[in-house]
Amino acid sequence: MLPPSPQIALLAYLDKSSEGAELLSTVTQARVGYELFQRVTGQDQIDKYKKECILAIADYCKKHPNASKEDLRKEVGKQIVIFAARVDAL
Structure with a gap:
């Protein structure tokens, strides 16, 4: 606090x-x-990357409202891999 x-x-x-x-x-x-x-x-950078990951997933959902569960799973997985790579690079 x-x-x-x-x-x-x-x-x-x-x-x-x-x-x-x-x-x-x-x-x-x-x-x-x-x-x-x-x-x-580096917590401020991690928080920034997390926000960008969530926004990218939300943007995908917004642009692809009829995406299948499999497509959503793939996109979420892709964004998580990007997030993890960025955090590992810190």
Whole structure:
């Protein structure tokens, strides 16, 4: 779970509350840590690839509304193979 939004922390800091500066510092550190984790693990790229895979399957279904179950299975399999190859390449 992410910490409070930076806007809330900034508002507390600007209101000169006693914990405002500490809260802003903590939230900023947490956000930077989260971003670093996403970049180091490649999770942001994996999420992007997953979204592209789902969209490609949805697009196929939209363009081929009368496709057989076998055709759908083949397309889903193809998109999953592409997704897996992209993730392996990270």
